Amino acid sequence: MEQKEKLSSKQMLNDLMADHYQSALDAKADGKLVAWATSIAPQELLTTMGINVVYPENQAAAIGARKEAQKFIDHSEGRGYSVDLCSYARVNFGYQQLKKSESQDIPMPDFIYSCSNICHTVLKWYENLAKELNIPLIIFDLPFNHTYDVQDHAAKYMKGQIEEAIKRLETISTKHYGKKVEFDHDKFKAVMEQSNATSQMWKDATMVAKAKPSPLNGFDLFNYMAGIVTNRGTKAGYEVFKAWKEELEAKAAAGLGPWKPGEEEKFRVMWDGIACWPYLGSTYKGLKNNGINMVTSTYPDSWTILYDNGDIEGMAKAYSGIYCNSNLQNGVDRITRIVNEYSLDGIVFHSNRSCKLLDFRQFEQQRQIEEKTGVATVLFDGDQTDPRAFSTEQYNTRIQAFLETLENKKEERRKG
Amino acid sequence: MADIKSLIAEFEKVALNPAKSAAELKKETGKKLIGMFPYHLPEEIVYAAGMLPVGMWGGQTEIKLSNKYLQSFCCSMIKANFEMGMNKTYQKVLDGVVMAAYCDTLKCICEDWKVAVTDMPLIAMYYPQNRKIAAAIDYMGAEFKKAQEQLEAIAGKKVTEADLEAAWEVYEAYRAESRKFVKLVAKMPKTLNATVRHLVIKAAWFMDKKVYTEKLAALNAAIEAAPAEEFNGKKVLVEGIMVEPIALLDAFVENDVCIIGDDLSHQSRMFRIEGRKEGTVYEKMAYRIADAYADPLLLDEKKEHGKELIDMVKEYGADGVVVCAMKFCDPEEYDYPIFKEELEAANIPVLYMEIEQQMESVGQYKTRIQAFAETLA
Amino acid sequence: MYFLGVDIGSSSSKAAIIDENKNILVRVARNIGTGTNGPTLVINQALEEVGITRDQINFTVATGYGRVTFTQADKQITEISCHGKGVAHLVPGAHTIIDIGGQDAKVIRLNDKGNVDNFLMNEKCAAGTGRFLEVMARILNCGLEDLSGLAKESTEEIEISNTCTVFAESEVISQLAQGTAKADVAQGANNSITSRVAGLARRIGITPVVVMTGGVAKNDAVVRCMEKQIGYDITVAPDPQTVGALGAALFALETFNKK
Structure with missing residues (x-):
């Protein structure tokens, strides 16, 4: 070639x-x-x-x-x-x-x-x-x-x-x-091996965002997610995530942040829930304009399906144990770990009109995580694809209030 | 007739005051009461442990505390349950609660409940959706065993196989008698009007099933002995999770509309499946889930909900179907467009109403029921 | 012989009188609804205009929200059947009726004989009802009847996308704050309400001739919007507000003849 x-x-x-x-x-x-x-x-x-x-x-x-x-x-x-x-x-x-x-x-x-x-x-x-x-x-x-x-x-x-x-x-x-x-069954073993490798590479790439500043703008995560959804079992998927990881590592080594030079990552947050697809631009700008970088979400782990090759029950447990399917305690612990590992300042909760499963635990999760980690949080109403269930105006107001809390908390930390 | 009226009055008294009835049940029997959340749960095991299962199908309560946990778009019935757990209505009579994650809402409610309602034992279960395969039967067995151990701890008593067999027989008898009753409504559509029919069936949730079955058998016998009533109103099937508040049922009665049959989770879906004769009690309980059909809460590869409704319309000689869709109930809302098209293709009139348990006024529903009856004329 | 139909709505009362040959003698409407003297006022006005007295009426049918509490009728029939009856009489060949009232929006399907085949009503939410337009008129600081004229001056399409009236209200206020023209907001409101009701119409299936009734049908801009949404021409029933009352009067005649 x-x-x-x-x-x-x-x-x-x-x-x-x-x-x-x-x-x-x-x-x-x-x-x-x-x-x-x-x-x-x-x-x-x-x-x-x-x-x-x-x-x-x-x-x-x-x-x-x-x-x-x-x-x-x-x-x-x-x-x-x-x-x-x-x-x-x-x-x-x-x-x-x-x-x-x-x-x-x-x-x-x-x-x-x-x-x-x-x-x-x-x-x-x-x-x-x-x-x-x-x-x-x-x-x-x-x-x-x-x-x-x-x-x-x-x-x-x-x-x-x-x-x-x-x-x-x-x-x-x-x-x-x-x-x-x-x-x-032999091919099955090979596929399982590839799937684990691709999952791991996806996870490794997204973990580069732990660097400060994060070389990853989390809204890119939403793009790459399409790759892990569709190509978790392929070598081609593996190659994409490998290339992505190398790019992020190079940026991190050079001390580069998520955006253009001069655009400072002032605050690091995670996003809970699915994206607001019809308003990706609005939701992204609402954060970025305030120097808030969405570093990660619960997504990276959701497609990190790892198990021992050939272990069907292990595979079953890996599929069953993802965030959406886990109990409240487990979910709170996971997000708490993310907050600590990614040095987060806050969390944006998307109360997604479409997703009752995530929504109806969200209020309690928000309370418990706030208490455990002390980070600022905000919750906004939206929907993953229905354009009628989101108001940019309302979102921006909430993010502004969120920013004020983030700043206050930072000030408090600085003062000790 | 006097016999029928007085028997009905007994059921009405129980069903109209669930809290009071449960308290009296507890006092009279001296038994512990276990609250059963909606849909299929192992009532037989509760009964075998010497305790009595009590239905938890929401109710009229002011929604205040639960807003701490739940957004506005949560099913009103489940929300009412959650509220009554938080405001300690249930704690007055119940010694424990069983729930199973039949939908996304229930998964969350169970988790929230662990945090919000800590003063009552909770038994959290899961019923399989891939329910016909052998692995599912085994899985249910394991879930039943776990639940049984937790129930034994509450009861302070071990459950034997003989206890289970006896409880199974009580429940099979209850289900058979209930199936008989719903068929008999056609004979006396005036006496067994929409409200009465509902209350007679509902009373089962607040009585010892054995006692209930005896009384229901007496009522059934009295109906069989009585002359058939002449009825010139309309006959409909109702579909949904449940039909309440009572004012909504009264709207059927006021418009001379008889509920001739039901496809409701609160009623027939609970008792229309006859148990198999072979196997252990666990297996027989599991097979009732495997054998269930056209139940929106249980995955149905062939999706025969529409077919079942069409069959029922023929069987009961109904003039139409009234869909009482519990607002924000995903399983119901997914089924409706499919069976709606099937019913329309079969030229069966359908009235669709979204209902919530805590409705301030049923005025608009009265208009719809009346208008539906007018279109059937 | 005279037959009276009274339609008692939540915010208006309507009456119609016909003779034994279905000739329409009078139709009146007043913006006073149930629980007031509105029904009496419209009945008296109708009687006066025909020049007859109450005891000359052979049969009375009440319909509308207040039909059950109204004690002076011989019979009460729902507004669904009455709108169907009235439209079938006024617009031959009508198969679909769209009625936007103050509290309810409904879509009615008529069969070839002009009888009601099926119907749908809006659920609890106010977003698809006349109430929504009232809220919009209030924010725009104009009368409900001025909305139509205002919307016609619209030059730019804006979207009031929200499904919820409360949400939409704050959206509109922020639009106005940003300098969006009132006319565009009015047109946006029309688009919003019609898209909700068009959804109902699609659920029941749309067959021409499509007829609009109810006070909102007098708002020409809404009717044009609705046509665009559903892709069919719309006939506005003559004197759309009193179609229910007329249907009630027709039922009065029919019931009387059966006896």
Whole structure:
């Protein structure tokens, strides 16, 4: 191969995403199987089977960010979907019928692949898709962890589901291709190894943000997230995160901050919850204009799915133990660790109208974390994709009050 | 007829004053009471441990304290439960609470409850959604065992297999008698009007199930012996989590609309699944979950909610379906657009109403029910 | 023979009288609603204009929010059925009715015979009702009836995107503070209310002819907005505010004849 000029990680990411979507569209055109999956599902099985997979959440976020969500939302609400349901789902139900988006098209699925570790909402959402499209539904139900750690009987239940899913994938593939297709356990091991490596590289890259100032502007995190959602099982994903990590390390070594020279990182905060995709610019500027850098969020850990190769129950526990699926105590401890490890001054909580699972623990979490760490916090109302549920004016007012608290706390610290 | 009226009056008395009824139940039986949050929970184990399960399906309470934990867009029924845990209404009678994470809201409520309501034992469970596979049956067994140990600690007594068998029989009898009752409404649509029907079924949540079953059997027998009533009003099925406040049910009665059958979590969804005959009690309990159908709280790969409603409309001879959607209930809100299209395709009239438990006025609902009855004319 | 229909709304009362051949003799409306002497006032005015007395009325039907507490009617029927009846009489071929009232917004589907097939009403929220426009008029410091004229002067499209009236209120105030023209805000309010009600309409399915009733239908700018939202031409029912009362009068005649 010809020696190419070295691409930036951002260019690599763009290529990765373009290739992700194009190869899925091509696969569909070639009559190959395509699945729709939730964002933190055990993709290892699909990757092993060589099945192309796209992630409606990822597409909905892209549609939201490009301000195209409303027409899909209107379509779904016109069919009777409540305005109170998850806006990713409302966008996706609209897309499933309209089948055309300016932002990003995806192929229609041959089956559905859903994992409840991110919420129960996806179970109902995907149940509807399977019904409307009249296609098979494979689900992984990962019991919510009311205990601090994942319990053994829950891991066994998950293992049973993985075994069941493998059988169903074989059946679906065999039927689709008209010849016997078997699950290749050796390949599975290789995929597990790659998935762990990519996860680890993602984690390592995001951890460079611990440097002060942080070389990472956290809103970039939202971009790279698309890569980890879609390419956790691939070498290409690994390469993107490796390049990203090296760039961040180089910046950190040079003492460079998140923005242009002269734009000082005055305060370091984390973001709790999903981004406000239709208002990425507003939410970003509201912070940046005040010298507040969003250094990290709960996202990096959510896709850090690590387990011993070949250990199915370990894999199950890794998928089950993510932030969304963990109890309050565990969540508070995780964020407390993040606050300490990333030397944070504050936390921005997004009370996301779409996400009851994160919302209904958020008030208490906010109180407990404030008490444990002493950092400033702010909570604002918004939504991940519904443009009607956010007010820039209100957001800016809250961030301004947040800034005042951050400054006061800094002043207090300086005075001792 | 006198017999029927007096039997109904007993149920009404219990169901109209849940707090008082629970207190009396505790006093009369000397047994400990365990609060059961909405949806399927291991009531049989509570009963086997010599305690009595009591329903917790929200209620009329002023929402104040729970706003410390919950945003405005939280299901009113669950929020009311949380409020009554915080304001210590439940502590007056309950010796423990069981809840299971059937939806995202319940996952959080359980976690918040651990912080906000510390003066009552909490048993937190999970029921599997991939519920038909063998691993799920095993998983439920393990969950039941854990719950049983916690319940034994509250009861101060070990539960034997014989205790479980006996409790299972009590519950199977209760469920069979309840299934019979809902069918008998068609015979006396005036006497067993929407409100009465609701209260008779609701009373089960605040009585010893064995005693309730005996009384219900007596009522069923009396209805069977009585002459059928002539009824010229409209007959509807109701769909949803539950239908309350009572004023809303009264609006059905005022407009001569009979609730001929229900697809409600608070009612038929609890008792319409008959248990299997083989296996241990744990297995039989688990199979009731595996065998459940068209229940929005339990994943259904075939999504037969619409089909079930259409079948029910035929079976009960209903004129239409009234959807009482509990506002902010995700599982219900996801099902509605799908079954709505199926019902419309089958030419079955549907009235959709979003309800909340703490509604100040039901005026607009009265208009809708009346208008719906007018369109059925 | 004379047949009276009375529509008692939350903020206005309407009456209509017809004869046995369905000739409309009078229709009146007053901006005084239930719980007041509004119903009596409109009835008296209607009787006076026709030149008859109360005892000459053969049958009376009450409808609207205050129909249940109104004791002088022979029968009460919901405003849904009455709007359906009134529109079917006034606009032959009507299949979809959009009615925006003070407290409620409703969409009614009529079948080929002109009978109500299905209907939807707004849920608790005020964002899709006349109440929303009242709030907007108040902020803009103009009368409700001036909103339409004001909106026509709009030159720039602004979006009042919020789903909630309270939220929208603060959004509008901040828009005005930033110097957005009143006319643009008025038009933004029209867009906002119509998009909510159009959502209801899509849920029930839109079949032409589409008819608008209710006081808001007199706001021409709202009607044009609604047409754009739903993609169908809209016929405004003649004297849209009194369509419910007319429907009630028609029911009065029908019920009387059946007896």
